[in-house]
Amino acid sequence: MKNVLSKLLGRYQRNERGIAAVEFALVSPILILLLLGGTEMGRYILVHQKAEKMAYSVSNVISQLDTVTSGDVDVIFGAVTELMNPYDNFETRGTLFLSSVHKDPADADQTIRWQCQGGGSLTANSRVGEVGSGNAAVLPGNLDLEDDDNVIVSEVVYTYQPMLTWYRIQNITIYKSAMFRPRLGALTSAPGCPTGV
Structure with missing residues (x-):
């Protein structure tokens, strides 16, 4: 009996058929996870870049x-x-905020002269502030304007929804902003858009 059992075990040890299939079965979940994770990461990076380009x-x-x-x-x-x-x-x-921030020489605070929100229906608040809130406008990077200076600030707020919703990945809020000084005019007059948020 011992001889028969050792012959069977010896035959199974020498038999290498199917090893590649077993190895592939063990490695394929990891490869699939890497592929899906790489795709998701690439998509997330591209959406970040697009939001940044939009604000700019x-x-x-x-x-x-x-x-x-x-x-x-x-x-x-x-x-x-x-x-x-x-x-x-x-x-x-998503949503987009456009704001004109001005620093009046008579006032120590930077104020939002006008602000428009649109482009999307996401409910969000501007990080710069709101028109008529009584609070000083907070510019990205805590920039402090010189007297009588003005900047146009655009803010993009976007809720990124991953493709892989089965893997405990929550929606991620992407925020991008950009500022430019007006080149041809002060742009401190409201364009007729809804003020505030």
Whole structure:
């Protein structure tokens, strides 16, 4: 009996058929996880870049105008969804704030002269502040303006929803901002957009 058992075990030890299939079965979940994780990370990085480019582009375009009208703001808000394409739905997961921040020489505080929100329906608050809140505007990087200086600030707030919702990854809020000084005019007059948030 012992001889028969050792022959069977010896035959199984020498038999290497199916080893590759077993190794692949052991390694394939790890490879699939790496593939999906790499895809998700790449998508997250691209959405970050698109949000940053959106904030930069909007602030840059507005700062080049000599006056801002409600038509200009409507065109900008209509175009922001295209800046996020082909990734996700900015109309429901994002919003854009446009603010004109001015420092009056007679006042020590920086104030928001006008502010518009649009481009998407996400409920969010501007980190710069709100029109008429009585609080000083807080610029990115805690920038302090000189007297009679003005900047156009655009803020993009976007809720990133991962593809891999089964793996405890929650929605992530992406915030990007950009500032430009107006080039052709002060841009301190409200363009007729809804003020506040």
